Amino acid sequence: MTSPPLLPGPEAPGADLPVRPALAELVEAVRARGTAVLVAPPGSGKTSLLPLALADAVDGRVIVAEPRRLATRAAAHRLAWLIGERPGDRIGYAMRDERAGSARTRVEVVTTGLLVQRLQRDPELAGVGAIVIDECHERHLDADLALAFCVDVRDTLRPDLALIATSATPDTEAMTRALGGADTPVVTAATASFPVTVEWVPPPQALPLLADARVDPRLLVHVAAVVLRALQEGPGDVLVFVPGEAEIAGVIRNLGGGIHALPLYGRQTRVEQERALTPSDRQQVVVTTAVAESSLTVPGIRAVVDAGLARQPRTDPSRGLSALVTTRVSRAAADQRAGRAGREGPGRVYRCWSAVDHSHLADHTPPEIATADLAGFALSMAAWGAPGGRGLALLSAPPVAALDVAVDLLRELGAVDADGRITQRGQQIAGISAHPRLARALLDGAPLVGTDRAREVVALLSDDSLTGRSDDLPARWREMRQGVDRAASARWRDEIRRLGRSGEAGRSPESAGVTSSRTPDDLAAGMVVGLAYPDRIARARSTEGVTYQLLSGTGAALVVTSGLRRSTWLAVASADRPVGRADARIRSAAPIDEATARLVAGDLVTHTDDIRWHDGRVVAERVESLGAIRLAASPIGTPDPALLVAAITDGLRRSGLEILPWSEAAIRLRERMSFCHTMIGAPWPAVDDTALLADLDGWLGPDLQKVRRSKDLGRVDILGALRRLLPWPAAARLDELAPDRLRVPSGNQVRVGYDGDSPPVVAVKLQEMFGWTVTPRLADGRAPIVLHLLSPAGRTVAITGDLASFWVQGYPQARAELRARYPRHPWPEDPLTAEPTRRVKPRS
Numbered sequence: 069m070t071s072p073p074l075l076p077g078p079e080a081p082g083a084d085l086p087v088r089p090a091l092a093e094l095v096e097a098v099r100a101r102g103t104a105v106l107v108a109p110p111g112s113g114k115t116s117l118l119p120l121a122l123a124d125a126v127d128g129r130v131i132v133a134e135p136r137r138l139a140t141r142a143a144a145h146r147l148a149w150l151i152g153e154r155p156g157d158r159i160g161y162a163m164r165d166e167r168a169g170s171a172r173t174r175v176e177v178v179t180t181g182l183l184v185q186r187l188q189r190d191p192e193l194a195g196v197g198a199i200v201i202d203e204c205h206e207r208h209l210d211a212d213l214a215l216a217f218c219v220d221v222r223d224t225l226r227p228d229l230a231l232i233a234t235s236a237t238p239d240t241e242a243m244t245r246a247l248g249g250a251d252t253p254v255v256t257a258a259t260a261s262f263p264v265t266v267e268w269v270p271p272p273q274a275l276p277l278l279a280d281a282r283v284d285p286r287l288l289v290h291v292a293a294v295v296l297r298a299l300q301e302g303p304g305d306v307l308v309f310v311p312g313e314a315e316i317a318g319v320i321r322n323l324g325g326g327i328h329a330l331p332l333y334g335r336q337t338r339v340e341q342e343r344a345l346t347p348s349d350r351q352q353v354v355v356t357t358a359v360a361e362s363s364l365t366v367p368g369i370r371a372v373v374d375a376g377l378a379r380q381p382r383t384d385p386s387r388g389l390s391a392l393v394t395t396r397v398s399r400a401a402a403d404q405r406a407g408r409a410g411r412e413g414p415g416r417v418y419r420c421w422s423a424v425d426h427s428h429l430a431d432h433t434p435p436e437i438a439t440a441d442l443a444g445f446a447l448s449m450a451a452w453g454a455p456g457g458r459g460l461a462l463l464s465a466p467p468v469a470a471l472d473v474a475v476d477l478l479r480e481l482g483a484v485d486a487d488g489r490i491t492q493r494g495q496q497i498a499g500i501s502a503h504p505r506l507a508r509a510l511l512d513g514a515p516l517v518g519t520d521r522a523r524e525v526v527a528l529l530s531d532d533s534l535t536g537r538s539d540d541l542p543a544r545w546r547e548m549r550q551g552v553d554r555a556a557s558a559r560w561r562d563e564i565r566r567l568g569r570s571g572e573a574g575r576s577p578e579s580a581g582v583t584s585s586r587t588p589d590d591l592a593a594g595m596v597v598g599l600a601y602p603d604r605i606a607r608a609r610s611t612e613g614v615t616y617q618l619l620s621g622t623g624a625a626l627v628v629t630s631g632l633r634r635s636t637w638l639a640v641a642s643a644d645r646p647v648g649r650a651d652a653r654i655r656s657a658a659p660i661d662e663a664t665a666r667l668v669a670g671d672l673v674t675h676t677d678d679i680r681w682h683d684g685r686v687v688a689e690r691v692e693s694l695g696a697i698r699l700a701a702s703p704i705g706t707p708d709p710a711l712l713v714a715a716i717t718d719g720l721r722r723s724g725l726e727i728l729p730w731s732e733a734a735i736r737l738r739e740r741m742s743f744c745h746t747m748i749g750a751p752w753p754a755v756d757d758t759a760l761l762a763d764l765d766g767w768l769g770p771d772l773q774k775v776r777r778s779k780d781l782g783r784v785d786i787l788g789a790l791r792r793l794l795p796w797p798a799a800a801r802l803d804e805l806a807p808d809r810l811r812v813p814s815g816n817q818v819r820v821g822y823d824g825d826s827p828p829v830v831a832v833k834l835q836e837m838f839g840w841t842v843t844p845r846l847a848d849g850r851a852p853i854v855l856h857l858l859s860p861a862g863r864t865v866a867i868t869g870d871l872a873s874f875w876v877q878g879y880p881q882a883r884a885e886l887r888a889r890y891p892r893h894p895w896p897e898d899p900l901t902a903e904p905t906r907r908v909k910p911r912s
Contacts, residue, residue: 075120085113090257091121097253098230105243106234108257110362111411114234115143115202119175126230128197130175133183135208137163138334139364144177165566180210187217188451198230203362205235207435209445216460236362246461262410269294270422283315292322294373294418304370308355309405311379311394316355332356361404372409372417381440398433437464442474443504451498455488481508500570509600517592525596527563529641534560540631541641541658542590594660597639598668604640605665607697619695623651635659679711681719685778713772721761734786739822740806746825747847751795767792805847813839813904831856838904841872860890875899
């Protein structure tokens with residue numbers, strides 16, 4: 069007996085949608101090629117009619133994968149309504165902890181995450197005839213994985229499996245490439261949306277994004293005012309887009325009690341969500357997040373108020389920190405939001421930013437693979453048999469740095485081997501359906517604190533919204549047990565039950581052991597957190613216990629009012645690094661002690677020889693560390709010579725060459741070599757501080773090899789070390805090119821002064837120069853000497869580089885001024901014929 073068709077005729081209520089004319093072409097493309105891309109704008113009916121048309125065209129069940137739980141449930145209810153049923157018969161749905169269906173189910177709507185899990189367990193998908201990956205343009209990680217796995221299944225196991233990707237944007241190049249190449253059929257459904265008028269309504273003053281993902285409260289006041297204006301200016305309901313649950317509550321609070329306002333977000337109960345999605349006789353306001361951008365229909369909307377913000381995951385791979393950050397919405401997302409106002413008639417969108425600001429928005433929201441933590445993504449690929457994504461038709465390649473960090477983490481957890489292939493322990497971790505860190509904490513924490521307590525803490529860590537605003541995780545755990553926050557406690561207990569059904573994680577050892585029964589709850593929480601995030605174990609930097617150092621090396625801080633203040637050790641569950649702050653901010657943590665830190669992060673304990681230059685001396689210690697945290701140190705009697713030389717070399721480069729024992733002879737040799745380098749150049753080397761510090765091994769290395777302690781530096785022969793730099797055979801002419809002393813007419817050997825780039829200087833008594841008319845030159849005549857002619861008392865009488873001119877012009881004046889002051893010294897009228905002398909005239 070042939071089953072009746074599922075797709076209702078166009079005359080059926082709600083079945084005459086814009087996508088309908090494109091369905092025949094799409095079905096034909098699927099029959100011919102097995103794959104296709106459907107491009108249809110939000111509200112065109114692709115999620116409603118396409119699955120029904122496919123169910124009539126293929127053998128087997130049709131699976132529709134949606135990116136969000138809310139969209140999954142709503143799509144199933146819409147499909148069931150179109151055929152006059154309720155979900156659970158021919159239309160079913162499934163998500164974590166919630167499902168409806170039967171043996172008669174022909175169309176099943178599932179979350180993309182659940183589809184990935186099913187594919188891992190049963191790649192052949194027996195009984196499935198077609199898979200629709202809906203809203204691929206949103207580029208969630210699970211959707212990217214699901215599409216890649218489905219393509220692989222078609223290529224290797226199920227060439228008969230029909231695979232369709234849908235998108236609300238025409239940018240389909242990556243999708244067609246993944247599905248089989250440029251000749252993959254692309255079917256476009258025309259839109260029947262009504263025109264939407266854009267109103268630019270920026271706040272009266274610029275309101276920059278605040279740190280820590282927060283939104284300025286003044287913006288929420290402004291958004292509420294714009295909502296009131298929208299209600300007055302036209303009929304229909306108003307859909308308001310804000311980035312998160314806190315902002316939803318803020319806008320509703322600012323609207324006041326006279327407005328029928330309903331929240332809509334992913335973590336609500338089903339009853340709460342259905343209330344917001346049900347048409348009302350009253351004009352109402354639905355305040356929502358990005359969940360309503362494309363994969364969800366909110367009936368009755370004729371106006372959209374858009375705050376222009378979105379919340380997206382961001383990961384800092386180098387620090388191991390992840391957080392949700394508030395960002396400006398992209399132009400593509402803003403257009404999708406605006407389109408919600410034009411589904412049932414001409415609409416209006418009120419954008420809470422200016423047209424100029426709009427021109428500066430990014431074209432598209434970056435795919436999640438570009439910004440998110442990739443640990444779970446990498447584990448899924450390894451479990452599939454494609455480590456690193458090798459051979460998979462991914463829409464975008466994962467960033468190399470982020471993927472490397474993810475794979476390194478999986479190796480540390482024992483989830484993958486050196487080649488990236490999944491291990492037996494990795495299979496256990498993957499089977500828990502939680503982030504690999506949390507799965508590890510559950511597996512290893514149960515024997516330490518007991519299975520029940522391990523599940524409770526992991527459940528608390530699995531959802532950021534459960535930890536609340538307090539950074540004291542154990543205190544929040546107690547509140548959840550007591551049901552202080554009833555809605556959060558209900559979600560928490562649901563997650564505990566789910567973890568209890570997760571394979572190996574649900575099995576408790578015969579005995580939890582003495583440790584688990586005697587460990588207080590606060591410390592038990594810290595143990596589980598430390599197992600999940602060993603790199604985030606932190607020790608206080610001071611007795612104040614406000615600033616900490618993480619094992620990863622990152623600094624972190626508590627707020628000054630934190631109840632965890634003055635805890636010496638913390639296991640940090642959540643931290644992020646706000647823009648403009650050097651230290652991360654600790655959002656959630658549990659106090660622990662050093663013994664617990666060593667227990668849960670024992671693999672990170674190291675023993676190293678730390679030989680370094682500190683405060684003008686060499687310090688040599690054997691250091692025990694926990695990651696970047698020093699635990700203990702003891703002196704090393706006989707340090708490794710190579711490490712010692714490296715420490716001294718580092719000290720010299722940081723402290724400067726002045727810490728070496730520079731003798732007068734070494735200083736003079738360096739000055740003369742520097743003069744030759746300046747005047748002649750090659751082969752004479754540079755001997756300034758920069759050059760010498762850069763070539764410490766070349767000239768000082770052999771002497772440093774003999775140093776065993778700081779005081780040995782005082783015995784280094786710097787003169788001999790410098791001589792290693794003399795360029796042979798040119799060095800044989802050093803005394804000629806740059807003599808240390810110059811013989812003057814009196815027979816005296818007078819020192820030559822060299823000072824960088826300045827000409828060489830000879831300071832000599834005037835009487836010793838009688839008879840000389842030519843000023844001497846050095847460096848093969850390149851550099852004339854500057855003479856400082858001195859009085860008998862050693863004071864400078866004249867400075868000249870031209871003796872002949874001085875005798876004619878300067879000497880007569882000097883003679884007239886000085887001979888009465890120094891009568892015992894010779895002052896001849898003709899200095900050119902006088903005998904040069906260092907002595908005074910003999911007494912008469």
